[in-house]
Amino acid sequence: MSADPAPSEPPVLRLREEDHVVVATADLPVDAEIRLPGVQAFRTTAPIPRGHKLAIRPVTQGGQVLKYGQSIGRATAAITAGDHVHSHNLGMDLDEREHEFGTARVQPSFPEGRDLPRTFLGYHRPDGRVGTRNYIGVITSVNCSASSANMIADQFRHTGLEEFENVDGVMAITHQSGCGLVPDSEGGQMLLRTLRGYANHPNFGGLLVLGLGCEMIAVNQLVDGLGLPEGAYVETMTIQDIGGIRATVRAGVEKIQEMMPRVNEAQREPADVAHLTLGLNCGGSDGYSGITANPALGYASDLLVAAGGTSTLAETPEVYGAEHLLTRRAVSPEVGQRLLDRIEWWKDYTAAGEGTLDNNPSPGNKTGGLTTILEKSLGAVAKGGTAELTGVYEYAEAITAKGFTFMDTPGYDPVSVTGLVAGGATVVCFTTGRGSVLGCKPAPSIKLATNTPMYERMHEDMDLNCGRIVDGTASLTEVGEEIYRMIVEVASGRETVSEELDLGQDEFIPWHVGAVT
Template structure:
């Protein structure tokens, strides 16, 4: 990678494009490696691509040493390369399984975090009372109950992180045995069983297709997690249910507050990897730095989980090379094939992504976005592939099939057991995800300075030349350990995360 202070970042010697590290007016002369000079032909915004060499119509355009699409017209050196001259190329990719497996360097010394030991052997990073709703009809009642514990009410319980109402838009009108209903149930059960939920109130209406009993059915909840179940109809309406719900939580609070943090190996952490509001810097700064942090956690024996299948499409061949078996590789390919059919049935394609905000930030095709997105997964071997909201039980780097839509994707990761989430953003996403803390990492300094009160860390220093990938990766890893030990993230300071509980909805509503 060349010196970014020159104005254009060249990522690979054979790339056709570089990335502008500042706004480049037309006529700007930019020095390139080898002593040559590139003259910018058109104004190019920061984070966007500039052509380093000529590409004929139909020719492949490379970035990161990989194809990000094909030229839709002749491209000359110095041209702005974006949606007006670069299109999708769904070329056949060569799939190799396990050819790039690696052994991560062993850590020089063990690391610990201060967490909550649960009776089932898992470790929590937070101590929440959760209200899990079986149906949308109980959502307002759940929020009314949770609202009674806002403000200074919990000051008498300093070891309780809060009472969170996990409400959603479904739970009825579904065929209970359908894929959509089962996916919703799996998500609700994942939150009910989450190690960051120390006590649980399950709340339903009483006549829904997915009743409260279904949420608990089959769960082997730890013996130290108190559970209460209420039905609005059986309890006598909303007002009586709110009073009963408040009383039930007040009864559980002393037991939750009595729990204390104790040292645990970082191998007990499950780290969710996600990105949103990406830009042209995402794949250069925050995502690869998060990949370094992910590798550090995996090297310590921990678990990292990549997600967002539509934002892996086009870069799946890189993950397959790191798959530990053909079965793992095939599971990933099967999910990508499912998405192709799913988007086609909806009248779209996987290249409907990137979003308008991504494009404004310099990303053009899903191939380009995906190549930057998979950088979050570092270099570790791919050990497992999970369905949405499926419980993650393996160690090492895993993948979970989720949409790219941020709250839906993160909801799946948390349902699968993620106890910390790191969320990278170039445009400035403001996601929280109770009961799991969300660490937000800005990809560029301009966004970080504009939204300092919403960001936890600035990875833009990598392009500024004031920090290296290795340094920022270590900083992210250290911050993960600190947050797992109780340090609040900015989203937690703002009390974000309840509204971002958004289970993926599939199937017909009857």
């Protein structure tokens, strides 16, 4: 389990004794005096924005700058105590990290006497899995059928569900591909995995698979590989066979109306939290992300793992530079090497596009106080808590291992979350410092704010304020337990703020890799 950061009397946060920098918890003017234990008093040499870094000891040009006790880059100019440390004087540290396997394995224990829930109310499926929602999906094999799928789903968006209280809605699952992409290619297989993962997701009680009729990834090709459990309710249609868009929409609406009573028969029943798979994601990060929401979510992740559940970290470009911390937690050299192999794939992939992995952070991240991908990654991996790493998966691959796992995805929020849900995530926790408004279906997304000012400004889009940790009004442990309780409540049917707005259908965005012919 993560430890609470040590508070300080001045408006700065010191994370480790050996760090060269602290994080400002308020806007600091030039010439503000800073006093910290074990450090000679100094004054700020420039204004320091809230969430940004402030040097507490000198660093020579070319020297490593430590935060979280790890290198976040090298000084591109001499740094003195009191300096603002950011893009103007901090650059990438390209030194190779030392990769050890299994030297820091931890199996978190579930705390006794804390009255933390061990069960939730879910939808039990015929194959033993348990869903947290009960949707009907209209999934497209090709973009050519996307508009028709949306028209079908839209017929049920605001009406038609009144008498079916156990049906959460009808969701169109559309995308930009399915033809012109060789099915056996890496990109084709990735798309098939994603579509099959959604089609076979425990949060769907019924499914209509819709195609055009002449595409490369055909309806039967999609359905034949699903491996659906006995009793699953699936219908298929192609626009060309039905007789065009209008006829298809009429027929699709009729098929879903026929599904409704049967899907509605499912009712929430108690289930062990071991049946939950939690997706861990972040977007619009800031200087507080690795201090508040991310480690608090990591604490909640450890609680779920200790209770027998599964949590999955993602966003490979945003663990780059911190992957050595994850390999130390691997249950075997094979699991650790699988993560390193994905990092190497990404180096080749970005190089082919004339980029590098250290192109990150984004402009918004930098405005929020993050400078290098190393700093961002060290904060991002905190979402994974401390539990040992039991599995590493390719994009949209089915998550089968229990415990803490990792999935290879891009850092782009909707693409990453799409992969996690395709892998089987039944709940998603999404941390944000700048204010990302991403929603998700069919898995509910819990939005965790890293700082209080953003939460207060965007409280209608955030589920929980983790900024209280740095405000000093709640501990990391308290917020971590609060997140865990919220995960169980949402899994049991509590609506998230993004669900209240009916967000998530348009955020289904599979990762596109490979040539389109």
